[in-house]
Amino acid sequence: MTPATVHPSAIVEEGAVLGGGSYIGPFCHIGPEVVIGQNVTLKSHVVVTGQTEIGDETTVFSFSVLGEIPQDLKFKGEKTKLVIGKRNRIREHVTMNTGTEGGGGVTRVGDDGLFMAGCHVAHDAQVGNRVIVVNSAALAGHCVLEDDVIIGGLSGVHQWVRIGKGAIIGAVTMVTNDVIPYGLVQAPRGKLDGLNLVGLKRRGVARSDITALRAAFQMLAQGEGAFQDRARRLGEETQSDYVREIVDFVLGDSDRSFLTPG
Structure with missing residues (x-):
């Protein structure tokens, strides 16, 4: 050497x-x-x-x-x-x-x-x-940033916040609560606006898994009960490993609350 x-x-x-x-x-x-x-x-x-x-x-x-x-x-x-x-x-x-x-x-x-x-x-x-x-x-x-996260320019992540695998944070965004895996966050006071579909496609994620993720996001946004209750129901129903990552993240230990779908 x-x-x-x-x-x-x-x-x-x-x-x-x-x-x-x-x-x-x-x-x-x-x-x-x-x-x-x-x-x-x-x-x-x-x-x-x-x-x-x-x-x-x-x-x-x-x-x-x-x-x-x-x-x-x-x-x-x-x-x-x-x-x-x-x-x-x-x-x-x-x-x-x-x-x-x-x-x-x-x-x-x-x-x-x-x-x-x-x-x-x-x-x-x-x-x-x-x-x-x-x-x-x-x-x-x-802070905890899992694999494949992107943080946009001039953004800030609050102390103790967790950002899940594959999530993307837009530019000039303040993130004060946990972000689910594959989430898309933007706006000055960060809002969970959807999924990082571009990132998923770039990584070659199967269409069936992307469809499952989109359905899971809709359930988290509009399902009955508290956010964690919706995640538990997802865990009981899903066959997708990607959706399971979101469920495990939501049900894991956290010092913050979550950015939830609008």
Whole structure:
């Protein structure tokens, strides 16, 4: 394995671990507890600090700051982590903070994500695989984003909110409650306006499953009883694994209520 390449102007503190084939560009600063995987590229002027791990083949663009302490007044200097997976693209001016003791201690980002310029991932957030966070969007503390979620530009996700697999959040949207898998949310105060049909079709989901999802959405919107009661009935009736994902999400643990169909 080719050893890491470090630009002469970069500072890599003693104790940091640099994977083979990695490149640390001009004026980067790497802290002593940082672990960088193989073939990672830090373009220039990147700060990586704290107990931070960056997975293989990730590229971090200029002026990003990864692993700084949380923006949380309850944080008292406890040892916490930021763990970033493989093959992520982290664009200019992105910030990702470590966790807090009260939130489990780890902020975690999955694999193959795209974090566009100026977006923020706060303490204790749990971000899945293939997630896209568009320019200047912000994820508050303790958020959970499941796989294949897209967050539109200039949007905000409230603390403790869960966003289910395959959901899409439109631009300039504030999300204050949980979003079901494959949901489509838009409007300044986020409203659940339908399903992410474009995303489902792009992933090659079978027509029968899309039809089942549309029927499930209608039942959640117009069925009798409370939202959770409708979800339980769906679980008893459905044969679709995709609908089952929605049911399990709605009936799972949450610290927020749900965005419900209008």
